[in-house]
Amino acid sequence: MVRANLPFVDTYQTDRGWEALGDRTRRSIIECLAERPRPVGELAAELPVSRPAVSQHLKVLKDAGLVIERAVGTRRIYRLNPVGVSALRDQLDTFWDRALIAYKSVVEQPTKERS
Numbered sequence: 001m002v003r004a005n006l007p008f009v010d011t012y013q014t015d016r017g018w019e020a021l022g023d024r025t026r027r028s029i030i031e032c033l034a035e036r037p038r039p040v041g042e043l044a045a046e047l048p049v050s051r052p053a054v055s056q057h058l059k060v061l062k063d064a065g066l067v068i069e070r071a072v073g074t075r076r077i078y079r080l081n082p083v084g085v086s087a088l089r090d091q092l093d094t095f096w097d098r099a100l101i102a103y104k105s106v107v108e109q110p111t112k113e114r115s
Contacts, residue, residue, distance in 0.1 A: 016063065017064045017065060017066050017084060018088070018091075023057070025047060025054075025057050028046075029043055029057055029058065029061065030066065030067075032046055033067065033079055034080060038079075039075045039077055040055055040058065040076065040078070064084065065081055066081055067079070
């Protein structure tokens with residue numbers, strides 16, 4: 001029997017991170033936030049989209065767990081979420097490790113000489 005008070009675990013949470021990064025504007029926002037935390041207005045000033053569009057992109061990034069915000073007076077300051085970014089990094093590291101191991105096994109296989 002499953003207990004009703006157990007938290008729901010979204011096993012595909014990191015997939016949302018990759019999907020969120022599929023958009024060029026969101027990748028640009030991530031690049032800006034990698035430099036330093038910023039409010040929406042500052043992000044919009046650096047991007048070729050409107051302030052409301054930046055807010056919509058930030059919502060997608062927040063829902064994917066890649067960005068977090070904190071209130072400073074009447075403004076919200078956005079920054080990268082180290083936990084979300086680290087999860088993506090771990091997935092990428094796992095992918096590359098597997099790819100390199102597979103490549104190594106292919107390269108190290110003896111070749112059959114043709115007669």
